[in-house]
Amino acid sequence: MVNYRDLELKPNVYAAICPSREVLALVGEKWVSLVIGALDGKTMRFGELRRICEGISQKMLTQTLRKLERDGLVSRTLYADVLPIKTEYRLTELGRSLLPIVQAAKLWAEENLHQIEENRVLYDKNNQ
Amino acid sequence: MVNYRDLELKPNVYAAICPSREVLALVGEKWVSLVIGALDGKTMRFGELRRICEGISQKMLTQTLRKLERDGLVSRTLYADVLPIKTEYRLTELGRSLLPIVQAAKLWAEENLHQIEENRVLYDKNNQ
DNA sequence: TAAACTAGATACCTAAAGGTAACTAGCATG
DNA sequence: CATGCTAGTTACCTTTAGGTATCTAGTTTA
Structure with missing residues:
Protein backbone atom coordinates (compact mmCIF):
# COMPACT_ATOMS: atom_id res chain seq x y z
CA MET A 1 0.00 0.00 0.00
CA TRP A 31 -25.42 12.32 5.67
CA VAL A 32 -21.93 13.26 6.83
CA SER A 33 -22.56 16.94 7.54
CA LEU A 34 -25.83 16.18 9.29
CA VAL A 35 -24.30 13.55 11.56
CA ILE A 36 -21.28 15.70 12.43
CA GLY A 37 -23.51 18.71 13.07
CA ALA A 38 -25.77 16.62 15.28
CA LEU A 39 -22.80 15.50 17.39
CA ASP A 40 -21.78 19.11 18.03
CA GLY A 41 -21.14 19.42 21.75
CA LYS A 42 -22.86 16.21 22.78
CA THR A 43 -22.64 12.45 22.65
CA MET A 44 -25.47 10.66 20.93
CA ARG A 45 -26.85 7.19 20.71
CA PHE A 46 -27.63 5.40 17.48
CA GLY A 47 -31.36 5.82 17.83
CA GLU A 48 -31.13 9.51 18.68
CA LEU A 49 -29.07 10.21 15.58
CA ARG A 50 -31.56 8.30 13.53
CA ARG A 51 -34.46 10.36 14.79
CA ILE A 52 -32.64 13.66 14.24
CA CYS A 53 -31.47 12.96 10.70
CA GLU A 54 -34.93 12.68 9.20
CA GLY A 55 -35.15 10.11 6.46
CA ILE A 56 -31.88 8.31 7.15
CA SER A 57 -32.10 4.53 7.06
CA GLN A 58 -30.41 2.20 9.51
CA LYS A 59 -28.06 1.07 6.80
CA MET A 60 -26.94 4.55 5.83
CA LEU A 61 -26.53 5.67 9.44
CA THR A 62 -24.38 2.64 10.26
CA GLN A 63 -22.39 3.11 7.07
CA THR A 64 -21.85 6.83 7.67
CA LEU A 65 -20.85 6.32 11.29
CA ARG A 66 -18.42 3.51 10.43
CA LYS A 67 -16.79 5.64 7.78
CA LEU A 68 -16.44 8.59 10.14
CA GLU A 69 -15.07 6.27 12.82
CA ARG A 70 -12.53 4.81 10.39
CA ASP A 71 -11.38 8.29 9.39
CA GLY A 72 -11.06 9.23 13.06
CA LEU A 73 -13.74 11.93 13.07
CA VAL A 74 -16.11 10.09 15.37
CA SER A 75 -15.45 7.72 18.25
CA ARG A 76 -17.77 4.91 19.19
CA THR A 77 -18.17 3.56 22.69
CA LEU A 78 -20.05 0.34 23.20
CA TYR A 79 -21.61 -0.32 26.59
CA ALA A 80 -22.16 -4.06 26.41
CA ASP A 81 -22.31 -4.62 30.16
CA VAL A 82 -25.33 -2.36 30.67
CA LEU A 83 -28.47 -3.76 29.17
CA PRO A 84 -30.13 -2.98 26.85
CA ILE A 85 -26.93 -2.63 24.87
CA LYS A 86 -25.94 0.95 24.32
CA THR A 87 -23.57 2.75 21.97
CA GLU A 88 -22.43 6.30 22.26
CA TYR A 89 -21.01 8.39 19.47
CA ARG A 90 -19.02 11.55 19.96
CA LEU A 91 -16.75 13.75 17.87
CA THR A 92 -13.01 13.34 18.18
CA GLU A 93 -10.73 16.36 18.18
CA LEU A 94 -10.29 15.90 14.44
CA GLY A 95 -14.06 15.71 14.03
CA ARG A 96 -14.52 18.88 16.06
CA SER A 97 -12.03 20.68 13.83
CA LEU A 98 -14.41 20.09 10.93
CA LEU A 99 -17.38 21.57 12.79
CA PRO A 100 -16.89 25.22 11.77
CA ILE A 101 -16.87 24.22 8.11
CA VAL A 102 -19.87 21.94 8.38
CA GLN A 103 -21.87 24.52 10.32
CA ALA A 104 -20.92 27.29 7.89
CA ALA A 105 -21.95 25.16 4.93
CA LYS A 106 -25.21 24.23 6.63
CA LEU A 107 -25.95 27.89 7.38
CA TRP A 108 -25.03 28.98 3.87
CA ALA A 109 -27.36 26.37 2.39
CA GLU A 110 -30.24 27.44 4.59
CA GLU A 111 -29.67 31.16 4.03
CA ASN A 112 -29.25 31.02 0.27
CA LEU A 113 -31.75 28.36 -0.67
CA HIS A 114 -34.44 30.84 -1.72
CA GLN A 115 -32.07 32.89 -3.85
CA ILE A 116 -30.82 29.78 -5.62
CA GLU A 117 -34.35 28.59 -6.30
CA GLU A 118 -35.17 31.96 -7.84
CA ASN A 119 -32.01 31.89 -9.94
CA ARG A 120 -32.99 28.50 -11.32
CA VAL A 121 -36.47 29.62 -12.30
CA LEU A 122 -35.01 32.68 -14.03
CA TYR A 123 -32.35 30.64 -15.82
CA ASP A 124 -34.83 28.04 -17.02
CA LYS A 125 -37.16 30.78 -18.30
CA ASN A 126 -34.35 32.37 -20.31
CA ASN A 127 -33.10 29.08 -21.71
CA GLN A 128 -36.39 27.50 -22.84
CA MET B 1 -44.05 23.93 -9.52
CA TRP B 31 -15.65 19.48 -9.32
CA VAL B 32 -17.71 22.27 -7.77
CA SER B 33 -15.28 23.31 -5.06
CA LEU B 34 -12.34 23.17 -7.42
CA VAL B 35 -14.03 25.35 -10.04
CA ILE B 36 -15.25 27.90 -7.49
CA GLY B 37 -11.84 28.02 -5.84
CA ALA B 38 -10.17 28.50 -9.21
CA LEU B 39 -12.41 31.48 -9.96
CA ASP B 40 -11.40 33.19 -6.71
CA GLY B 41 -10.55 36.78 -7.61
CA LYS B 42 -10.23 36.26 -11.34
CA THR B 43 -12.17 35.55 -14.49
CA MET B 44 -11.21 32.40 -16.33
CA ARG B 45 -11.73 30.92 -19.74
CA PHE B 46 -13.00 27.41 -20.34
CA GLY B 47 -9.58 26.09 -21.34
CA GLU B 48 -7.82 27.64 -18.36
CA LEU B 49 -10.25 26.02 -15.95
CA ARG B 50 -9.75 22.74 -17.69
CA ARG B 51 -5.99 22.91 -17.30
CA ILE B 52 -6.19 23.89 -13.63
CA CYS B 53 -8.69 21.21 -12.57
CA GLU B 54 -6.46 18.28 -13.42
CA GLY B 55 -8.35 15.31 -14.77
CA ILE B 56 -11.65 17.05 -15.47
CA SER B 57 -13.20 16.14 -18.82
CA GLN B 58 -14.80 18.61 -21.21
CA LYS B 59 -18.18 17.13 -20.44
CA MET B 60 -17.85 17.45 -16.68
CA LEU B 61 -16.47 20.99 -16.87
CA THR B 62 -19.35 22.11 -19.10
CA GLN B 63 -21.86 20.34 -16.88
CA THR B 64 -20.41 21.81 -13.68
CA LEU B 65 -20.25 25.33 -15.10
CA ARG B 66 -23.82 25.18 -16.42
CA LYS B 67 -25.09 24.00 -13.07
CA LEU B 68 -23.24 26.77 -11.25
CA GLU B 69 -24.51 29.29 -13.78
CA ARG B 70 -28.08 28.06 -13.32
CA ASP B 71 -27.79 28.39 -9.55
CA GLY B 72 -26.38 31.90 -9.97
CA LEU B 73 -22.96 31.19 -8.50
CA VAL B 74 -21.06 31.76 -11.73
CA SER B 75 -21.71 34.12 -14.63
CA ARG B 76 -20.75 33.34 -18.19
CA THR B 77 -19.85 35.94 -20.79
CA LEU B 78 -19.58 34.89 -24.38
CA TYR B 79 -17.42 36.99 -26.68
CA ALA B 80 -18.70 35.87 -30.06
CA ASP B 81 -17.53 38.96 -31.95
CA VAL B 82 -13.86 38.45 -31.16
CA LEU B 83 -12.40 35.43 -32.88
CA PRO B 84 -11.49 32.82 -31.91
CA ILE B 85 -14.66 32.68 -29.86
CA LYS B 86 -14.04 33.30 -26.19
CA THR B 87 -15.99 32.68 -22.99
CA GLU B 88 -15.24 34.13 -19.62
CA TYR B 89 -16.41 32.74 -16.32
CA ARG B 90 -16.46 34.70 -13.09
CA LEU B 91 -18.03 34.34 -9.66
CA THR B 92 -21.22 36.24 -8.90
CA GLU B 93 -21.71 37.86 -5.52
CA LEU B 94 -23.54 34.72 -4.39
CA GLY B 95 -20.65 32.62 -5.67
CA ARG B 96 -18.15 34.76 -3.79
CA SER B 97 -20.14 34.32 -0.60
CA LEU B 98 -19.42 30.61 -0.84
CA LEU B 99 -15.67 31.14 -1.22
CA PRO B 100 -14.75 31.16 2.49
CA ILE B 101 -16.45 27.81 2.97
CA VAL B 102 -14.93 26.24 -0.11
CA GLN B 103 -11.46 27.49 0.75
CA ALA B 104 -11.77 26.36 4.35
CA ALA B 105 -12.89 22.90 3.25
CA LYS B 106 -10.06 22.68 0.72
CA LEU B 107 -7.51 23.72 3.36
CA TRP B 108 -8.94 21.29 5.91
CA ALA B 109 -8.72 18.44 3.41
CA GLU B 110 -5.12 19.24 2.57
CA GLU B 111 -4.07 19.73 6.18
CA ASN B 112 -5.72 16.65 7.60
CA LEU B 113 -5.19 14.17 4.79
CA HIS B 114 -2.18 12.53 6.43
CA GLN B 115 -3.90 12.15 9.78
CA ILE B 116 -6.94 10.58 8.14
CA GLU B 117 -4.80 8.14 6.18
CA GLU B 118 -3.09 7.09 9.40
CA ASN B 119 -6.42 6.69 11.16
CA ARG B 120 -7.62 4.40 8.40
CA VAL B 121 -4.56 2.19 8.54
CA LEU B 122 -4.93 1.90 12.31
CA TYR B 123 -8.66 1.18 12.09
CA ASP B 124 -8.18 -1.49 9.43
CA LYS B 125 -5.44 -3.14 11.50
CA ASN B 126 -7.68 -3.31 14.57
CA ASN B 127 -10.71 -4.58 12.66
CA GLN B 128 -9.09 -7.33 10.51
C1' DT C 1 -46.76 -14.78 24.48
C1' DA C 2 -46.48 -11.02 21.39
C1' DA C 3 -44.91 -6.47 20.44
C1' DA C 4 -41.39 -3.03 20.68
C1' DC C 5 -37.12 -1.45 22.18
C1' DT C 6 -31.71 -1.69 21.74
C1' DA C 7 -28.03 -1.80 17.53
C1' DG C 8 -26.86 -3.51 13.96
C1' DA C 9 -25.68 -6.93 9.25
C1' DT C 10 -26.70 -8.30 4.74
C1' DA C 11 -28.64 -9.03 0.09
C1' DC C 12 -30.67 -6.99 -3.61
C1' DC C 13 -31.94 -3.27 -6.66
C1' DT C 14 -32.20 1.37 -8.82
C1' DA C 15 -30.99 5.96 -9.89
C1' DA C 16 -27.59 9.09 -10.55
C1' DA C 17 -22.93 10.55 -10.93
C1' DG C 18 -19.22 10.48 -13.61
C1' DG C 19 -16.06 8.81 -17.42
C1' DT C 20 -14.77 7.82 -22.52
C1' DA C 21 -14.94 8.77 -27.04
C1' DA C 22 -16.62 10.73 -31.05
C1' DC C 23 -18.71 14.53 -33.27
C1' DT C 24 -19.52 19.86 -34.59
C1' DA C 25 -17.76 24.22 -36.26
C1' DG C 26 -14.91 28.03 -37.11
C1' DC C 27 -10.21 30.01 -37.06
C1' DA C 28 -4.99 29.97 -36.84
C1' DT C 29 -0.56 28.09 -37.63
C1' DG C 30 3.17 25.59 -40.04
C1' DC D 1 -3.18 20.30 -46.39
C1' DA D 2 -3.04 18.81 -41.78
C1' DT D 3 -2.78 19.72 -37.06
C1' DG D 4 -4.36 22.17 -33.17
C1' DC D 5 -6.61 25.85 -30.95
C1' DT D 6 -11.33 27.88 -29.37
C1' DA D 7 -15.81 25.82 -26.78
C1' DG D 8 -18.67 22.96 -26.70
C1' DT D 9 -22.65 18.60 -27.61
C1' DT D 10 -24.03 13.94 -27.60
C1' DA D 11 -24.28 8.89 -27.05
C1' DC D 12 -22.95 5.24 -24.53
C1' DC D 13 -21.15 2.78 -20.64
C1' DT D 14 -19.55 1.81 -15.82
C1' DT D 15 -19.26 2.69 -11.11
C1' DT D 16 -21.03 3.88 -6.87
C1' DA D 17 -24.11 6.03 -3.81
C1' DG D 18 -28.06 5.27 -1.72
C1' DG D 19 -32.64 2.94 -0.76
C1' DT D 20 -35.72 -1.17 0.63
C1' DA D 21 -36.48 -5.06 2.90
C1' DT D 22 -35.31 -8.84 5.69
C1' DC D 23 -32.48 -11.07 9.07
C1' DT D 24 -30.00 -11.53 13.93
C1' DA D 25 -30.00 -11.27 18.96
C1' DG D 26 -30.98 -9.90 23.33
C1' DT D 27 -34.19 -7.10 26.69
C1' DT D 28 -38.23 -4.93 28.26
C1' DT D 29 -43.09 -4.18 28.63
C1' DA D 30 -48.10 -5.16 28.38
Missing part, protein backbone atom coordinates in the same frame (compact mmCIF):
# COMPACT_ATOMS: atom_id res chain seq x y z
CA VAL A 2 1.46 3.32 -1.07
CA ASN A 3 0.74 6.30 1.14
CA TYR A 4 0.49 9.69 -0.47
CA ARG A 5 2.86 10.92 2.21
CA ASP A 6 5.58 8.62 0.87
CA LEU A 7 5.62 10.64 -2.32
CA GLU A 8 6.60 13.65 -0.18
CA LEU A 9 4.22 15.90 -2.08
CA LYS A 10 2.24 18.67 -0.51
CA PRO A 11 -1.44 17.73 -0.64
CA ASN A 12 -3.25 19.76 -3.29
CA VAL A 13 -6.87 19.26 -4.23
CA TYR A 14 -6.19 20.45 -7.76
CA ALA A 15 -3.71 17.66 -8.46
CA ALA A 16 -5.28 14.78 -10.32
CA ILE A 17 -3.89 12.02 -8.11
CA CYS A 18 -4.17 13.73 -4.73
CA PRO A 19 -6.36 11.86 -2.22
CA SER A 20 -7.24 15.16 -0.54
CA ARG A 21 -9.96 15.39 -3.19
CA GLU A 22 -11.64 12.42 -1.61
CA VAL A 23 -11.45 14.09 1.80
CA LEU A 24 -13.00 17.19 0.30
CA ALA A 25 -15.82 15.06 -1.11
CA LEU A 26 -16.49 13.68 2.38
CA VAL A 27 -18.14 16.93 3.45
CA GLY A 28 -20.64 16.61 0.62
CA GLU A 29 -21.74 13.07 1.28
CA LYS A 30 -25.42 12.95 1.93
CA VAL B 2 -44.10 24.31 -5.75
CA ASN B 3 -41.42 26.47 -4.20
CA TYR B 4 -40.21 25.59 -0.75
CA ARG B 5 -40.72 29.26 0.15
CA ASP B 6 -44.46 28.89 -0.45
CA LEU B 7 -44.63 26.50 2.47
CA GLU B 8 -43.33 29.34 4.65
CA LEU B 9 -41.02 27.02 6.50
CA LYS B 10 -37.59 27.98 7.73
CA PRO B 11 -35.02 25.99 5.73
CA ASN B 12 -33.50 23.28 7.85
CA VAL B 13 -31.04 20.70 6.54
CA TYR B 14 -32.23 18.17 9.12
CA ALA B 15 -35.78 18.17 7.76
CA ALA B 16 -36.44 15.26 5.45
CA ILE B 17 -38.04 17.27 2.65
CA CYS B 18 -35.93 20.44 2.82
CA PRO B 19 -34.17 21.29 -0.47
CA SER B 20 -31.37 22.98 1.49
CA ARG B 21 -29.92 19.49 1.71
CA GLU B 22 -29.39 19.53 -2.00
CA VAL B 23 -27.64 22.89 -1.71
CA LEU B 24 -25.43 21.45 0.99
CA ALA B 25 -24.57 18.54 -1.29
CA LEU B 26 -23.49 20.98 -3.98
CA VAL B 27 -20.28 21.75 -2.11
CA GLY B 28 -19.33 18.10 -2.20
CA GLU B 29 -19.84 17.50 -5.88
CA LYS B 30 -16.64 16.34 -7.42
Whole structure:
Protein backbone atom coordinates (compact mmCIF):
# COMPACT_ATOMS: atom_id res chain seq x y z
CA MET A 1 0.00 0.00 0.00
CA VAL A 2 1.46 3.32 -1.07
CA ASN A 3 0.74 6.30 1.14
CA TYR A 4 0.49 9.69 -0.47
CA ARG A 5 2.86 10.92 2.21
CA ASP A 6 5.58 8.62 0.87
CA LEU A 7 5.62 10.64 -2.32
CA GLU A 8 6.60 13.65 -0.18
CA LEU A 9 4.22 15.90 -2.08
CA LYS A 10 2.24 18.67 -0.51
CA PRO A 11 -1.44 17.73 -0.64
CA ASN A 12 -3.25 19.76 -3.29
CA VAL A 13 -6.87 19.26 -4.23
CA TYR A 14 -6.19 20.45 -7.76
CA ALA A 15 -3.71 17.66 -8.46
CA ALA A 16 -5.28 14.78 -10.32
CA ILE A 17 -3.89 12.02 -8.11
CA CYS A 18 -4.17 13.73 -4.73
CA PRO A 19 -6.36 11.86 -2.22
CA SER A 20 -7.24 15.16 -0.54
CA ARG A 21 -9.96 15.39 -3.19
CA GLU A 22 -11.64 12.42 -1.61
CA VAL A 23 -11.45 14.09 1.80
CA LEU A 24 -13.00 17.19 0.30
CA ALA A 25 -15.82 15.06 -1.11
CA LEU A 26 -16.49 13.68 2.38
CA VAL A 27 -18.14 16.93 3.45
CA GLY A 28 -20.64 16.61 0.62
CA GLU A 29 -21.74 13.07 1.28
CA LYS A 30 -25.42 12.95 1.93
CA TRP A 31 -25.42 12.32 5.67
CA VAL A 32 -21.93 13.26 6.83
CA SER A 33 -22.56 16.94 7.54
CA LEU A 34 -25.83 16.18 9.29
CA VAL A 35 -24.30 13.55 11.56
CA ILE A 36 -21.28 15.70 12.43
CA GLY A 37 -23.51 18.71 13.07
CA ALA A 38 -25.77 16.62 15.28
CA LEU A 39 -22.80 15.50 17.39
CA ASP A 40 -21.78 19.11 18.03
CA GLY A 41 -21.14 19.42 21.75
CA LYS A 42 -22.86 16.21 22.78
CA THR A 43 -22.64 12.45 22.65
CA MET A 44 -25.47 10.66 20.93
CA ARG A 45 -26.85 7.19 20.71
CA PHE A 46 -27.63 5.40 17.48
CA GLY A 47 -31.36 5.82 17.83
CA GLU A 48 -31.13 9.51 18.68
CA LEU A 49 -29.07 10.21 15.58
CA ARG A 50 -31.56 8.30 13.53
CA ARG A 51 -34.46 10.36 14.79
CA ILE A 52 -32.64 13.66 14.24
CA CYS A 53 -31.47 12.96 10.70
CA GLU A 54 -34.93 12.68 9.20
CA GLY A 55 -35.15 10.11 6.46
CA ILE A 56 -31.88 8.31 7.15
CA SER A 57 -32.10 4.53 7.06
CA GLN A 58 -30.41 2.20 9.51
CA LYS A 59 -28.06 1.07 6.80
CA MET A 60 -26.94 4.55 5.83
CA LEU A 61 -26.53 5.67 9.44
CA THR A 62 -24.38 2.64 10.26
CA GLN A 63 -22.39 3.11 7.07
CA THR A 64 -21.85 6.83 7.67
CA LEU A 65 -20.85 6.32 11.29
CA ARG A 66 -18.42 3.51 10.43
CA LYS A 67 -16.79 5.64 7.78
CA LEU A 68 -16.44 8.59 10.14
CA GLU A 69 -15.07 6.27 12.82
CA ARG A 70 -12.53 4.81 10.39
CA ASP A 71 -11.38 8.29 9.39
CA GLY A 72 -11.06 9.23 13.06
CA LEU A 73 -13.74 11.93 13.07
CA VAL A 74 -16.11 10.09 15.37
CA SER A 75 -15.45 7.72 18.25
CA ARG A 76 -17.77 4.91 19.19
CA THR A 77 -18.17 3.56 22.69
CA LEU A 78 -20.05 0.34 23.20
CA TYR A 79 -21.61 -0.32 26.59
CA ALA A 80 -22.16 -4.06 26.41
CA ASP A 81 -22.31 -4.62 30.16
CA VAL A 82 -25.33 -2.36 30.67
CA LEU A 83 -28.47 -3.76 29.17
CA PRO A 84 -30.13 -2.98 26.85
CA ILE A 85 -26.93 -2.63 24.87
CA LYS A 86 -25.94 0.95 24.32
CA THR A 87 -23.57 2.75 21.97
CA GLU A 88 -22.43 6.30 22.26
CA TYR A 89 -21.01 8.39 19.47
CA ARG A 90 -19.02 11.55 19.96
CA LEU A 91 -16.75 13.75 17.87
CA THR A 92 -13.01 13.34 18.18
CA GLU A 93 -10.73 16.36 18.18
CA LEU A 94 -10.29 15.90 14.44
CA GLY A 95 -14.06 15.71 14.03
CA ARG A 96 -14.52 18.88 16.06
CA SER A 97 -12.03 20.68 13.83
CA LEU A 98 -14.41 20.09 10.93
CA LEU A 99 -17.38 21.57 12.79
CA PRO A 100 -16.89 25.22 11.77
CA ILE A 101 -16.87 24.22 8.11
CA VAL A 102 -19.87 21.94 8.38
CA GLN A 103 -21.87 24.52 10.32
CA ALA A 104 -20.92 27.29 7.89
CA ALA A 105 -21.95 25.16 4.93
CA LYS A 106 -25.21 24.23 6.63
CA LEU A 107 -25.95 27.89 7.38
CA TRP A 108 -25.03 28.98 3.87
CA ALA A 109 -27.36 26.37 2.39
CA GLU A 110 -30.24 27.44 4.59
CA GLU A 111 -29.67 31.16 4.03
CA ASN A 112 -29.25 31.02 0.27
CA LEU A 113 -31.75 28.36 -0.67
CA HIS A 114 -34.44 30.84 -1.72
CA GLN A 115 -32.07 32.89 -3.85
CA ILE A 116 -30.82 29.78 -5.62
CA GLU A 117 -34.35 28.59 -6.30
CA GLU A 118 -35.17 31.96 -7.84
CA ASN A 119 -32.01 31.89 -9.94
CA ARG A 120 -32.99 28.50 -11.32
CA VAL A 121 -36.47 29.62 -12.30
CA LEU A 122 -35.01 32.68 -14.03
CA TYR A 123 -32.35 30.64 -15.82
CA ASP A 124 -34.83 28.04 -17.02
CA LYS A 125 -37.16 30.78 -18.30
CA ASN A 126 -34.35 32.37 -20.31
CA ASN A 127 -33.10 29.08 -21.71
CA GLN A 128 -36.39 27.50 -22.84
CA MET B 1 -44.05 23.93 -9.52
CA VAL B 2 -44.10 24.31 -5.75
CA ASN B 3 -41.42 26.47 -4.20
CA TYR B 4 -40.21 25.59 -0.75
CA ARG B 5 -40.72 29.26 0.15
CA ASP B 6 -44.46 28.89 -0.45
CA LEU B 7 -44.63 26.50 2.47
CA GLU B 8 -43.33 29.34 4.65
CA LEU B 9 -41.02 27.02 6.50
CA LYS B 10 -37.59 27.98 7.73
CA PRO B 11 -35.02 25.99 5.73
CA ASN B 12 -33.50 23.28 7.85
CA VAL B 13 -31.04 20.70 6.54
CA TYR B 14 -32.23 18.17 9.12
CA ALA B 15 -35.78 18.17 7.76
CA ALA B 16 -36.44 15.26 5.45
CA ILE B 17 -38.04 17.27 2.65
CA CYS B 18 -35.93 20.44 2.82
CA PRO B 19 -34.17 21.29 -0.47
CA SER B 20 -31.37 22.98 1.49
CA ARG B 21 -29.92 19.49 1.71
CA GLU B 22 -29.39 19.53 -2.00
CA VAL B 23 -27.64 22.89 -1.71
CA LEU B 24 -25.43 21.45 0.99
CA ALA B 25 -24.57 18.54 -1.29
CA LEU B 26 -23.49 20.98 -3.98
CA VAL B 27 -20.28 21.75 -2.11
CA GLY B 28 -19.33 18.10 -2.20
CA GLU B 29 -19.84 17.50 -5.88
CA LYS B 30 -16.64 16.34 -7.42
CA TRP B 31 -15.65 19.48 -9.32
CA VAL B 32 -17.71 22.27 -7.77
CA SER B 33 -15.28 23.31 -5.06
CA LEU B 34 -12.34 23.17 -7.42
CA VAL B 35 -14.03 25.35 -10.04
CA ILE B 36 -15.25 27.90 -7.49
CA GLY B 37 -11.84 28.02 -5.84
CA ALA B 38 -10.17 28.50 -9.21
CA LEU B 39 -12.41 31.48 -9.96
CA ASP B 40 -11.40 33.19 -6.71
CA GLY B 41 -10.55 36.78 -7.61
CA LYS B 42 -10.23 36.26 -11.34
CA THR B 43 -12.17 35.55 -14.49
CA MET B 44 -11.21 32.40 -16.33
CA ARG B 45 -11.73 30.92 -19.74
CA PHE B 46 -13.00 27.41 -20.34
CA GLY B 47 -9.58 26.09 -21.34
CA GLU B 48 -7.82 27.64 -18.36
CA LEU B 49 -10.25 26.02 -15.95
CA ARG B 50 -9.75 22.74 -17.69
CA ARG B 51 -5.99 22.91 -17.30
CA ILE B 52 -6.19 23.89 -13.63
CA CYS B 53 -8.69 21.21 -12.57
CA GLU B 54 -6.46 18.28 -13.42
CA GLY B 55 -8.35 15.31 -14.77
CA ILE B 56 -11.65 17.05 -15.47
CA SER B 57 -13.20 16.14 -18.82
CA GLN B 58 -14.80 18.61 -21.21
CA LYS B 59 -18.18 17.13 -20.44
CA MET B 60 -17.85 17.45 -16.68
CA LEU B 61 -16.47 20.99 -16.87
CA THR B 62 -19.35 22.11 -19.10
CA GLN B 63 -21.86 20.34 -16.88
CA THR B 64 -20.41 21.81 -13.68
CA LEU B 65 -20.25 25.33 -15.10
CA ARG B 66 -23.82 25.18 -16.42
CA LYS B 67 -25.09 24.00 -13.07
CA LEU B 68 -23.24 26.77 -11.25
CA GLU B 69 -24.51 29.29 -13.78
CA ARG B 70 -28.08 28.06 -13.32
CA ASP B 71 -27.79 28.39 -9.55
CA GLY B 72 -26.38 31.90 -9.97
CA LEU B 73 -22.96 31.19 -8.50
CA VAL B 74 -21.06 31.76 -11.73
CA SER B 75 -21.71 34.12 -14.63
CA ARG B 76 -20.75 33.34 -18.19
CA THR B 77 -19.85 35.94 -20.79
CA LEU B 78 -19.58 34.89 -24.38
CA TYR B 79 -17.42 36.99 -26.68
CA ALA B 80 -18.70 35.87 -30.06
CA ASP B 81 -17.53 38.96 -31.95
CA VAL B 82 -13.86 38.45 -31.16
CA LEU B 83 -12.40 35.43 -32.88
CA PRO B 84 -11.49 32.82 -31.91
CA ILE B 85 -14.66 32.68 -29.86
CA LYS B 86 -14.04 33.30 -26.19
CA THR B 87 -15.99 32.68 -22.99
CA GLU B 88 -15.24 34.13 -19.62
CA TYR B 89 -16.41 32.74 -16.32
CA ARG B 90 -16.46 34.70 -13.09
CA LEU B 91 -18.03 34.34 -9.66
CA THR B 92 -21.22 36.24 -8.90
CA GLU B 93 -21.71 37.86 -5.52
CA LEU B 94 -23.54 34.72 -4.39
CA GLY B 95 -20.65 32.62 -5.67
CA ARG B 96 -18.15 34.76 -3.79
CA SER B 97 -20.14 34.32 -0.60
CA LEU B 98 -19.42 30.61 -0.84
CA LEU B 99 -15.67 31.14 -1.22
CA PRO B 100 -14.75 31.16 2.49
CA ILE B 101 -16.45 27.81 2.97
CA VAL B 102 -14.93 26.24 -0.11
CA GLN B 103 -11.46 27.49 0.75
CA ALA B 104 -11.77 26.36 4.35
CA ALA B 105 -12.89 22.90 3.25
CA LYS B 106 -10.06 22.68 0.72
CA LEU B 107 -7.51 23.72 3.36
CA TRP B 108 -8.94 21.29 5.91
CA ALA B 109 -8.72 18.44 3.41
CA GLU B 110 -5.12 19.24 2.57
CA GLU B 111 -4.07 19.73 6.18
CA ASN B 112 -5.72 16.65 7.60
CA LEU B 113 -5.19 14.17 4.79
CA HIS B 114 -2.18 12.53 6.43
CA GLN B 115 -3.90 12.15 9.78
CA ILE B 116 -6.94 10.58 8.14
CA GLU B 117 -4.80 8.14 6.18
CA GLU B 118 -3.09 7.09 9.40
CA ASN B 119 -6.42 6.69 11.16
CA ARG B 120 -7.62 4.40 8.40
CA VAL B 121 -4.56 2.19 8.54
CA LEU B 122 -4.93 1.90 12.31
CA TYR B 123 -8.66 1.18 12.09
CA ASP B 124 -8.18 -1.49 9.43
CA LYS B 125 -5.44 -3.14 11.50
CA ASN B 126 -7.68 -3.31 14.57
CA ASN B 127 -10.71 -4.58 12.66
CA GLN B 128 -9.09 -7.33 10.51
C1' DT C 1 -46.76 -14.78 24.48
C1' DA C 2 -46.48 -11.02 21.39
C1' DA C 3 -44.91 -6.47 20.44
C1' DA C 4 -41.39 -3.03 20.68
C1' DC C 5 -37.12 -1.45 22.18
C1' DT C 6 -31.71 -1.69 21.74
C1' DA C 7 -28.03 -1.80 17.53
C1' DG C 8 -26.86 -3.51 13.96
C1' DA C 9 -25.68 -6.93 9.25
C1' DT C 10 -26.70 -8.30 4.74
C1' DA C 11 -28.64 -9.03 0.09
C1' DC C 12 -30.67 -6.99 -3.61
C1' DC C 13 -31.94 -3.27 -6.66
C1' DT C 14 -32.20 1.37 -8.82
C1' DA C 15 -30.99 5.96 -9.89
C1' DA C 16 -27.59 9.09 -10.55
C1' DA C 17 -22.93 10.55 -10.93
C1' DG C 18 -19.22 10.48 -13.61
C1' DG C 19 -16.06 8.81 -17.42
C1' DT C 20 -14.77 7.82 -22.52
C1' DA C 21 -14.94 8.77 -27.04
C1' DA C 22 -16.62 10.73 -31.05
C1' DC C 23 -18.71 14.53 -33.27
C1' DT C 24 -19.52 19.86 -34.59
C1' DA C 25 -17.76 24.22 -36.26
C1' DG C 26 -14.91 28.03 -37.11
C1' DC C 27 -10.21 30.01 -37.06
C1' DA C 28 -4.99 29.97 -36.84
C1' DT C 29 -0.56 28.09 -37.63
C1' DG C 30 3.17 25.59 -40.04
C1' DC D 1 -3.18 20.30 -46.39
C1' DA D 2 -3.04 18.81 -41.78
C1' DT D 3 -2.78 19.72 -37.06
C1' DG D 4 -4.36 22.17 -33.17
C1' DC D 5 -6.61 25.85 -30.95
C1' DT D 6 -11.33 27.88 -29.37
C1' DA D 7 -15.81 25.82 -26.78
C1' DG D 8 -18.67 22.96 -26.70
C1' DT D 9 -22.65 18.60 -27.61
C1' DT D 10 -24.03 13.94 -27.60
C1' DA D 11 -24.28 8.89 -27.05
C1' DC D 12 -22.95 5.24 -24.53
C1' DC D 13 -21.15 2.78 -20.64
C1' DT D 14 -19.55 1.81 -15.82
C1' DT D 15 -19.26 2.69 -11.11
C1' DT D 16 -21.03 3.88 -6.87
C1' DA D 17 -24.11 6.03 -3.81
C1' DG D 18 -28.06 5.27 -1.72
C1' DG D 19 -32.64 2.94 -0.76
C1' DT D 20 -35.72 -1.17 0.63
C1' DA D 21 -36.48 -5.06 2.90
C1' DT D 22 -35.31 -8.84 5.69
C1' DC D 23 -32.48 -11.07 9.07
C1' DT D 24 -30.00 -11.53 13.93
C1' DA D 25 -30.00 -11.27 18.96
C1' DG D 26 -30.98 -9.90 23.33
C1' DT D 27 -34.19 -7.10 26.69
C1' DT D 28 -38.23 -4.93 28.26
C1' DT D 29 -43.09 -4.18 28.63
C1' DA D 30 -48.10 -5.16 28.38
